[in-house]
Amino acid sequence: MEIVFTVLILLLAVAGSGIVTRVLPFTLPLPLVQIAIGAVLAWHRLGLHVTFDPEIFMMLFIPPLLFADGWRIPKREFFMARRSILMLALGLVFMTVLVVGYFVHALVPAISLPVAFALAAVLSPTDAVALTGIVGKGKIPGRLMHILEGEALMNDASGLVALKFAIAAALTGVFSLRDASISFVVIAVGGLATGAAVSWLFSFVSARFFSLTEEGDPAPGVVMTLLIPFSAYLIAERFELSGILAAVAAGMMMNYSTLASTGPVSSRVRANSTWTMIEFVFNGMVFILLGLQFPHILGRALLNAHETSNTQVLLLIGYIAAVAVALYAMRFVWVWLLRWFASRGAAKQGMTSAVPGLRTVAVTTVAGVRGAVTLAGVLSLPEMLPDGAPLPGRDLAIFIASGVILLSLVVAVVALPLLLSGWRRGKDPHLAEETLARKIAAQAAIRAVDKVHDKECSNLDESSSAYAADVTARVMDIYRRRLATFDDEQEPRELARRADALEFRMKLAAMRAERKTLLALRNSQEINDETLNKLMREVDLSETALTARRK
Structure with missing residues (x-):
């Protein structure tokens, strides 16, 4: 029963976070509100403590969220920006592991070099969900946002694979760059192939055996979409491949499946609404779980340090700040170098202003916020060495990772609005093709x-x-x-728009009158609930289509 109550409390907290953001007199990003709610729930008087099991967390929360992101991300823009995405998701991750790993070991000698590499590996993945929650949709220019989203999709896998090799080196004391490189290629390619195959198999089975006609019930097909990310993840992990990349590939493959492109409208509508709800609930739970862990990790470490001396407290806070600065510096330098090489290539083609400037580099740097994957990765560090001795530096690594997550969120909340203020993004590049x-x-x-x-x-x-x-x-x-x-001419275009606006207002008024009348008929017992629900659904779908086109 305790588990049931915990789940219900978490669901209530997710729903309550949406209400809190609306009633606050000032604007606060939803992820920070959810982390704050989690921290309040962790207060000892409330007695709610959820043990953060990294393996269960990675299996339960990460696959569906990455699957949904892969399904939603624009594929054309993803492939157009593939060079930038790969340089950030692969090149930056491995350089971060190398440079920040040595920096952490030099800063804190108590953390062994393999554990320092492991800490750098878990700090390398970024969180696009937290970024969107902080800045909102449409605030960051489209091309840059696509690159950041693509980076976040891919660098989870590269960071966790690097973590796997760092843990192996910490436990065995042996590391081979050649073997690690070959293993990474096999793990990544195998994960991508597994995810694509699972998604294709779902499409084949749905088309052959579910008889998804307009009159059929779309629920079985929608339920199967919920199983795809978990199936892809578990099958890939079973063969020691990248489950994360499998979930991403399965989501990206969905846009090319038969069901997604030519299936019945009822199935698409229900699938979209179902996945919208799942994303909101799971994202909310992820940040609330983060908030539940921070007081126990950060608070306990600072209190223990305070019992020793105030200098020790300042030293721990200094570790967090120093590692965060190193991460920002590494990211800034890497993005600046990418910009410099791109500008040289553009100059050879006669384009002098084809490359974004310093503000873009700064936004890209600050937008690299860390999230739940970082905490799950660092908590997966083993507690013991093979000889039974404690893994040196594990607790300190967990403390630093937790502090960097929180600090990166706060820095993004403060700095991104300032950096984006007054940024002229120009016309929507997709407006012409939409027209x-x-x-x-x-x-x-x-x-x-x-x-x-x-x-x-x-x-x-x-x-x-x-x-x-x-x-x-x-x-x-x-x-x-x-x-x-x-129309190219002004007068007929304006006349058509006025007529369209008038029709919209009339239809909206008519639909709302229908809804009000149907409710009155039900309240007077002239129709029952079954009739009401059927007719209300028709009106709701019509209004949804009308307002969606208006937007």
């Missing part, structure tokens, strides 16, 4: 309506044919007016 797609789709719709009219009216009498022509004209008018909003 073109709307025009082509509207023209295709008009042609399809015309074909249906010719087919349906071929054997009708004069009266029925006239009625059908009137219906056809009304349907075509919707798309003709939509095309008129993209």
Whole structure:
């Protein structure tokens, strides 16, 4: 029963965090609110303590979140920015392990070199979810945000693979760069292939055996999508491949599966709403769990140090600050070097302003916030060496990693709004292609309506044919007016937009009147709940489609 109560409290805390962000008199990012709620729940008087099991956490929370990110990320932009993403997700991670690892060992000799490398490895992955929660959607320019999201998708795997080799070196005292490089390629490629294969297999099974027609129940297919990330992760881990990359590849493959592209509308609507809820709940639980751990990790270490001397407390805080500065410096230098090499290549092609400036480098540096994967990784460090002796520096490494996570979030909350203030991002680069797609789709719709009219009216009498022509004209008018909003001339474009706005207000008023009337009929017992739910769903879906197009 205790587990049930804990889960219910966590769910209540996730829901409450959304309310808190709305009632606060000042703006505070949702991840920080959730961490604060977790820290309050960890107060000893409340008595809520959740043991953070890294293995269970990595299996339960990380696969679905990475799967959803991989499903959602724009594939074209991801592949266009693949060089920058790989240089950050692979090159920066391994340079961070090397440089920051030696720095940590020199700063704190009590932390052995393998453990210092392990600490640097878990500090290298970034958290795009926390970043989005801090700055909001659309605040960072699209191309840069795509690079940061792609980096966060890929560097979890590279950081945890580096951690695996660092732990092996700490336990055995043996490390081979050649063997580690070959193993990394096998683990990464194998994980990507496993995830893609699992996603393709799901698509095949759904198309062959679920009979997903418009009239069929989409629930079985949606439930199977929930199993894909866990299946991909567990199968990959079973063969000692990268489960994280398997979950990412499975999500990215979903956009190319038959169900995602041509399946029934009911299945897509339900899958989207289901995954939106899962992302909110799981992301919320991740940050609340972080908040639950920080008082026990940071608070206990600082209290123990305070019992020794105030100098020891300042020394521990100094360790956190020094490691954070080293991470920021490493990231800044790496991104600046990437910019410098890119500028040289652009200059050879005659482009003098093709490369972003110092502000972009600064934003990229500060945007590298750390999150739950870092804490899960550092807590997975073994407590004992093979001879039974304690692993030297483990507790201090956990303390430093926890402090850097919290500090990176606070720095991002303060610095990113200042860096992004007044940044002219220019026009939306996707606006032109969106306009073109709307025009082509509207023209295709008009042609399809015309074909249906010719087919349906071929054997009708004069009266029925006239009625059908009137219906056809009304349907075509919707798309003709939509095309008129993209007209090159100002006057017809403005007239079409005013007509479209008037139609929107009228339809919205009509739908809300329908909803109010249906509720009144139910309250007067003239219709039952089953009838109400059916009719309300129709109105809700119509209003959702109307408002989505308006946005």
